Amino acid sequence: MNEKFHRSFDSLQQIFDFTERFYSAESIDPRHRFAVNFAIEELFTNMVKYNAGNPHRVLIEMEQLDGELVAHLTDFDVDPFDVTVEREVDTESPLQDRQIGGLGLHLIPKMIDSIDYDYDEPARRSRITFTKALR
Amino acid sequence: MLDIDFADAGVVMLKGRLDASQSEKAQTFLDGLDQASVLDFSNLEYISSAGLGVLLRTQKRLMASGGGLKLINVNNHIMDVFRFSGFDHIFEVQGAVDP
Numbered sequence: 001m002n003e004k005f006h007r008s009f010d011s012l013q014q015i016f017d018f019t020e021r022f023y024s025a026e027s028i029d030p031r032h033r034f035a036v037n038f039a040i041e042e043l044f045t046n047m048v049k050y051n052a053g054n055p056h057r058v059l060i061e062m063e064q065l066d067g068e069l070v071a072h073l074t075d076f077d078v079d080p081f082d083v084t085v086e087r088e089v090d091t092e093s094p095l096q097d098r099q100i101g102g103l104g105l106h107l108i109p110k111m112i113d114s115i116d117y118d119y120d121e122p123a124r125r126s127r128i129t130f131t132k133a134l135r
Numbered sequence: 136m137l138d139i140d141f142a143d144a145g146v147v148m149l150k151g152r153l154d155a156s157q158s159e160k161a162q163t164f165l166d167g168l169d170q171a172s173v174l175d176f177s178n179l180e181y182i183s184s185a186g187l188g189v190l191l192r193t194q195k196r197l198m199a200s201g202g203g204l205k206l207i208n209v210n211n212h213i214m215d216v217f218r219f220s221g222f223d224h225i226f227e228v229q230g231a232v233d234p
Binding site: 009010012013016034035037038041042045091092094095096098100101103104106107110111 | 136152154155156181183184185187188191192194195198212215216219220221224225
């Protein structure tokens with residue numbers, strides 16, 4: 001199942017409607033849905049924030065394969081940004097020292113099972129693939 | 136969608152999804168709090184990092200004036216997010232009781 005979404009936070013409701021259609025069609029256990037929605041929102045909103053003026057829509061594809069849910073997010077005409085590079089985020093300091101922001105990409109690997117990033121330089125296309133085991 | 140409003144005894148009830156498209160609405164409401172407050176998450180299905188930012192910003196402001204947020208009836212998925220982000224150390228958090 002796949003669909004393209006306008007680069008806006010306002011697309012989130014349509015995205016969650018899309019994921020719900022996929023979960024229903026593929027009978028995905030409800031306990032996996034929060035984590036997948038979380039990863040998709042964080043990756044999509046990252047694309048929105050850092051390429052706000054880009055007119056291209058973001059392609060989201062989802063499939064069930066060999067006991068895993070596999071999701072791809074593809075962004076067109078963008079500079080490379082490898083979301084799999086580990087970024088230091090402080091999750092232990094006292095309240096007054098905590099920074100607002102940066103948590104999203106830090107949390108994704110804790111919610112899902114694998115994440116890969118691919119950049120096609122001639123096409124200027126970023127493609128993120130993540131998996132969630134459906135055990 | 137997110138609904139946020141006062142319920143009995145000044146408890147703030149949240150219902151729906153606290154995602155990036157709803158964080159401004161939540162922030163506007165929580166900016167109106169001026170004392171220690173209880174947020175009831177029993178009908179909050181989902182939160183993303185945008186929602187965490189709203190909670191953190193509010194907690195910093197209220198703690199600076201001696202208040203703070205207590206988060207109650209938090210579902211297991213949201214509790215996981217709190218643990219992974221260390222929010223369980225900077226908020227008073229009470230999980231939902233399984234039926």
